[in-house]
Amino acid sequence: MKHDKLAKELGLSDVYAIATGAMFSSGFFLLPGLAAAETGPSVVLAYLVSGIIVLPTMFSVAELATALPRSGGTYYIIDRSLGPMLGTIGGFGSWLALVLKSAFALIGMGAYISIFYEVDILYVAIFLTIVFGVLNVVGAKETTWLQKVLVAALVTIMFFYIIQGVFEIFSMDVFAVAEKQFTPFFTEGVLGFFATVGMVFVSYAGLTKVASIAEEVKNPDRNIPLGMFLAIGTAVIVYVVGVYIMVALLDPVAFREDLTPVATAGEVFLDWLPEPGGLILVVIAAVAAFASTGNAGIMSASRYPMAMARDKLMNRHFATVGKLGTPHWSILGTVMLMLFFLLAFNVAEVAKLASAFQLLLFALLNLAVIVMRESRIEEYDPGFKSPWYPWVQIAGIILSIILIFEMGVLSILFTLAVSVASIVWYKYYAEGKVERQGAIYHVHARLGEFKDHGLEGEMRTILREKGLRQEDPYEELVSRADVLEFSPDTEYDTIIREASNKIASKLGTPVDELVEMFSHTDDNIAIPIAKGVTLNHARIEKKVSPELVLVRIKEGYSDKKLKKEKSDSSSGEKLHSIIFFISPQENTGQHLRILAHIAEMVGSKSFLERWCRAESEEELREVLLRDERFIRITLNPDDNTQQYIGKMIKEVSFPGQSLITIIRRNGEIKIPHGITVLQEGDELSIIGEIEDIKELKTMLKQ
Structure with a gap:
């Protein structure tokens, strides 16, 4: 073997x-x-x-x-x-x-x-x-x-x-x-x-x-x-x-x-x-x-x-x-x-x-x-x-x-x-068997020569294998991501503008600037990263927090619509997910690590099935979260979660550095703040380190 x-x-x-x-x-x-x-x-x-x-x-x-x-x-x-x-x-x-x-x-x-x-x-x-x-x-x-x-x-x-x-x-x-x-x-x-x-x-x-x-x-x-x-x-x-x-x-x-x-x-x-x-x-x-x-x-x-x-x-x-x-x-x-x-x-x-x-x-x-x-x-x-x-x-x-x-x-x-x-x-x-040239050709590229693109692909693989660093806010990023649903006949320009609107409202950035950035990716097309999934990402010069928008087209979306110029070069594959991601220009490494991790998550065999089957925005987010670092609980007076009812978030003590990222209350999404008072029936999305989440599950007997 x-x-x-x-x-x-x-x-x-x-x-x-x-x-x-x-x-x-x-x-x-x-x-x-x-x-x-x-x-x-x-x-x-x-x-x-x-x-x-x-x-x-x-x-x-x-x-x-x-x-x-x-x-x-x-x-x-x-x-x-x-x-x-x-x-x-x-x-x-x-x-x-x-x-x-x-x-x-x-x-x-x-x-x-x-x-x-x-x-x-x-x-x-x-x-x-x-x-x-x-x-x-x-x-x-x-x-x-x-x-x-x-x-x-x-x-x-x-x-x-x-x-x-x-x-x-x-x-x-x-x-x-x-x-x-x-x-x-x-x-x-x-x-x-x-x-x-x-x-x-x-x-x-x-x-x-x-x-x-x-x-x-x-x-x-x-x-x-x-x-x-x-x-x-x-x-x-x-x-x-x-x-x-x-x-x-x-x-x-x-x-x-x-x-x-x-x-x-x-x-x-x-x-x-x-x-x-x-x-x-x-x-x-x-x-x-x-x-x-x-x-x-x-x-x-x-x-x-x-x-x-x-x-x-x-x-x-x-x-x-x-x-x-x-x-x-x-x-x-x-x-x-x-x-x-x-x-x-x-x-x-x-x-x-x-x-x-x-x-x-x-x-x-x-x-x-x-x-x-x-x-x-x-x-x-x-x-x-x-x-x-x-x-x-x-x-x-x-x-x-x-x-x-x-x-x-x-x-x-x-x-x-x-x-x-x-x-x-x-x-x-070996010379006739080897095609790579080494990073020194990228130095040449800055002087007008060519570069070895194969090395970039190899290093992206290394990034994916190494995984996220502790300081990378992946779970928090996914937990606060906006979710949009579209029908198969929606124009891609419309999808870009709606996604840009969501991000612009958080970052205070002009919508047209974001539309321009998302519309000018390589070859004017979102990047396919897994079966049925594409990714459109950009980096902004302002100091901002990274943001995601998750788009679902449940019935399937023709990848031909993603091209500026109509052609027969499309694979004909139906897309069910388009992910928009933006982060600051100054943190290249973190941007690439998050991209690599998204690619790893959507590359799992069960992703598309779970993505299309999800019945709520929370479930869609959870598909992209690492199960061992995430838990969702509903506050109930009849179980161990009753200890949190009536308390402000700043008064609640969770193991380690675990955080409440989203509160779902009466069918609506609330962004948690320190003075937010938790109520009976609240659904809390909580992220944390693996050991902390295990401890929390043990405390709550989940």
Whole structure:
């Protein structure tokens, strides 16, 4: 069985675990001593500066991943913004870099296990690669459950570690320690320091990999940026404070040659634990760190070939999602590639070469934000927007380029080789199969060139899948919508004018202005959004509340009447609903989200039947409301609703932020106000959050 989409099963804790787990491994457990050899005690500052330098890319990825929550992360973002050729480079490069990083992490895990047990490190890495691969095939939720356990163990032990280390330092003469251990601060000068920044910068690179599983994240607008912020905060604290402890407590010469500095420092201040308790804790943390990097790496890496296969850049089998809801062929391909590198190369050496490529991707991701913003695509609607645009992105590009040149000639050559190979693949395998061009063509369109309309459609689909945001007043909008009924022989101009009259009375806008706006939609025709339903929408420059008018033609309305010029191009379909929607020009994202949600509601199988069967205006509105966020009650002295009779609305307490939107009294509609007194027989339409409506139904025993 095949599925087109991956299930949205991952929450905030999963995002945090994946982002955090992807950062901790060699960067903390192997690298500090080697980095200190390049710059001395200033290695502590190098880790802090690296954490700051990664922020522009983190902001950019958080914005792009909330706007484009699709599997493939870096590849998908670069492809849709900069075009499929650069997308191919980003896809293959990201896949390769993450596979190498994951394989290297499992080698490191084997090294730490060998402290207590005589094992062949390579065989341990191969075994773990297969185990994590199987786990990834079983399911994303199962994979992230293990990831959360590993990260929880890692973070708990590391915070215990740094707290104990800080206490140890403060039990000594802090100033004497600073003078002895931190002087001279820059042993190799400014150039040596910045070379070290480039070396340790890749310790934070795993943070952005969470974008590759964005499609599987629930509420991505909140969970992706928040999970990334929490992860980078954790990483900076552990890296900076942890390395400070190592510098302060270890002999400088020995530290700069130590490949297990965390364990060595732990033995100094965890000596109060039963022997070898301190070492065991550090080894457990190291194993958890390397395992979480390897596990998260396989999960994230496998989404790259899947996304590329969806877009015809790789064999279509990589896009297959099996019965267990995971891309099993893509996972298998990732595991096989890891095994190949483990068996054929010195993974530690090859993994270092991928660092420059990672920095190239960071530069492209920052450029992607600029392209998406400047493309002015209305459907580009990120849940998080990077602050200080475009200066943050420009800084991210410049810093990435500077650090690339700190990586050395071999790393740069490796990056060029992968890029050239990717271009050759694209030219000879994919170019003839791919029609999209990327958002950069929308920038060209502003200069008189053409644009890729397919991208706009794809992003509208994303908007519909993401759904409404909490601040979007959809239920309130529908609840106060005017309802009009017309016969099949009514002219469309008459329908437009009547709908415009209703909206004009609420907004204080001239009727003729609204008629003009609704009469000049694309091709002078309302947009069909579902069987029997069309939508005519416009945006007004005034600051107004969005408004809806719902039109029903129960007997059916010929879509030929919607055309200004009579032609035979009509589908001949009978229309039963015409929806007019207007909102302010300043809130493009909300306008598009509401449009997308209306399309989703009218697209349900039962919509037309319920729409035509409705016997009142309230019932027509209810057809467009989400049942779980809506309730209608009638005030009756013989049931639990009697508590509201005789009270002003402002005196009534409903769960949460639930609101009375419409009162139907004696067959007439009343708009509720705070001083409106509720009477016996009133029908109240109430909207609220899902949990609040559930609580209200329980209170009223409905």
